[in-house]
Amino acid sequence: MIALLKQLRQILHHWWSEFTLQTKLMAIGTLAVSLLMSGLTFWAVNSIQQDARIHDTRFGQDLGVLLATNVTPMIGENHLSELAQFSQQFYRNTSNVRYMLFADANGDIYFGIPYSQSEVQNSLTIRRRMQVPDNFSPNSAYPIVRQHLTPDGEVTDVFVPINYNGEYLGVLAIGTNPNPTVVTSSHLTRDVTIAVFVSIWVMVILGAVFNALTITKPIKELLVGVKNIAAGNFKQRIDLPLGGELGELILNFNEMAKRLSSYEEQNIEEMTAEKAKLETLVSTIADGAILLDRSLNVVLVNPTARKLFGWDTNDTVLGQPVLEKLPEAVQEQLSELLDEATSISEKPDDEELPRDREGAGFCVTIPGTTQRTLRIWLTTVLDQARENLRGIAITVQDITRETELNEAKSQFISNVSHELRTPLFNIKSFIETLHEYGEDLSHSEQQEFLETANRETDRLTRLVNDVLDLSRLESGKRYHFDAVDLSQNIEQTLRTHQLNARDKGVELQKEVEPDLPHVVGNYDLLLQVFNNLLGNSLKFTENGGKVVIRAYPLPPEDHTNDEPTHVQIEVTDTGIGIAPEDQQAIFDRFYRVENRVHTLEGTGLGLSIVRSIIDKHQSRIQLRSEVGVGTTFSFDLPIYKAESYIPEPSIPNTPNSTAHHGVASI
Secondary structure, eight states, X not given: OHHHHHHHHHHHHHHXXXXXXXXXXHHHHHHHHHHHHHHHHHHHHHHHHHHHHHHHHHHHXXXXXXXXXXXXXXXXXXXXHHHHHHHHHHHHHOTTEEEEEEEETTXXXXXXXXXXXXXXXXXXXXXXXXXXXXXXXXXOSSOEEEEEEETTEEEEEEEEEEEETTEEEEEEEEEEOOOXXXXXXXXXXXXXXXXXXXXXXXXXXXXXXXHIIIIIHHHHHHHHHHHHHHTTOTTOOOOOOOOHHHHHHHHHHHHHHHHHHHHHHHHHHHHHHHHHHHHHHHHHSSSEEEEXXXXXXXXXXXXXXXXXXXXXXXXXXXXXXXXXXXXXXXXXXXXXXXXXHHGGGGSOTTSOOOTTOOOEEEEEEEOSSSOEEEEEEEEEEEOTTSOSEEEEEEEEEEOHHHHHHHHHHHHHHHHHHHHHHHHHHHHHHHHHHXXXXXXXXXXXXXXXXXXXXXXXXXXXXXXXXXXXXHHHHHTTOOOOOEEEOHHHHHHHHHHHHHHHHHHHTOEEEEEEOTTOOOEEEOHHHHHHHHHHHHHHHHHTOOTTOEEEEEEEEEOOSSOSOSSOOEEEEEEEXXXXXXXXXXXXXXXXXXXXXXXXXXXXXOOSOHHHHHHHHHHHTTOOOEEEEETTTEEEEEEEEEBOOTTSOOOOOOOOOOOOOOOOTTOOOO
């Protein structure tokens, strides 16, 4: 039963929702008018019926008193035959009387109309008693009147006490019918009201049907058409044979849809091309790009951003809250900026929005296997009026290399300052001593002070030259590369260091392949490489040790032919060797192995210069070393061929002194 009522309620709700607002208002107005008219009519009928009841009560009361006055002497003198005759005549002459009953003081009916005389005489066999109202009083001077409904209609009952010479003889009950004129009028009024009510609702139903056929259906068709147009279906058309304003509206709608369809066909290809260009541009830019909607959900992300945050192509980032997908270090700082950016849409209408603000950002270091420093920049995307927030654009830049260069620059300046300050301090100290106490010093002491100042000056000169050489190599300057005879470089290097090797008791050897082919390179730069490597080897090789320079053609790795393409160069010593923990940093600026024992001099720039020069030659310096056994530095150079084209070497990606403005790792 409950399910049936629920289904019926749903049907009625659906039926009611199908009507237009105009139809609903008309139905509600008609219902109100019909209910008002019906109420007024039923009120009039009820008033008529009330008046009729009062009239019937008065009529029955007067009729009962009149009848009782005439029959009281007959009853008192026990003239029952005369009573019967008079009652019959009175009943026949009065059309409104339905019944007449006479009962004795005990309530036993002894005569009545339409009861027969035989029924009265046989009352000992069929005993009938009269039920008088509870408020009936035998001594009352007024009759009791009541009304009740019977199958034959409403009846007015009048109970009149019969008193003769002060003695209570019984009661007279007379029933009267309602006034037929009043009943007819009441019935007529009721029928007219029902007819009016039914007529009004028939008109409403006919009006609703007419409205549905002539107005509702076209409006619904138009509504469906507008929804389809809004959804992008410009092929939508409405075909209804209507005239007048609705017909003109439908005609204009079809014309609009036709023009939109034509516009779509003409511009869809151009729009698709522009969208593809935009997506290609966003996907190919070097910086990461993330676009958020007003709810801070990701709507666009390019491959660079996926790579920076470790999102693979299968990761469903689109449509997800951006803060849930970012590393914790980024979430902490990004959430505050996002809250500030989204607050622009919550400002009251009378508060001016920050129209001149272009964005805000921060830098953050993300820990992990490979620590990276990112610069994240937020820009709010406003509508054309710059009043409502449409989204937020996030730009992500990987500044790890810049941060490293910045730190390297700071470290370089610190190291250079320290290295320059030491010899300058020593020179100043010895010169001041000579200036102030020169006459008090012996000739040998003066010579010793001058020699020390001279050594410190040479040390300072070497340091400045090394710094200038390294800066020149890393400045991007292009050098001329041509055929170089390595035999000459090696001979010149050995002659330069022969005296120093003899003083230290170190044997210098060369193992150069006869008829060694020329290589592609810069003679002066390669000479500096040999000098630095050989000088390092002599410095760390003790008395009785050996330093060897080797050069030989390197067989090709693919073995496709027997003709070599490169020459291998090696500088090997039997020195103290380099510990494994130092081998990773040996080519860094100002890094010196002797820093651990503080026994040998040096700027710590020699191997950095070597690496930069080898990088210029498109090669790579390699190191093999064992503590207590010795060290070998090796690299290879391409063999020079006059008929082949030698391209200019590219600038290596080495640390430089480029400044990093306004960026710091957080």
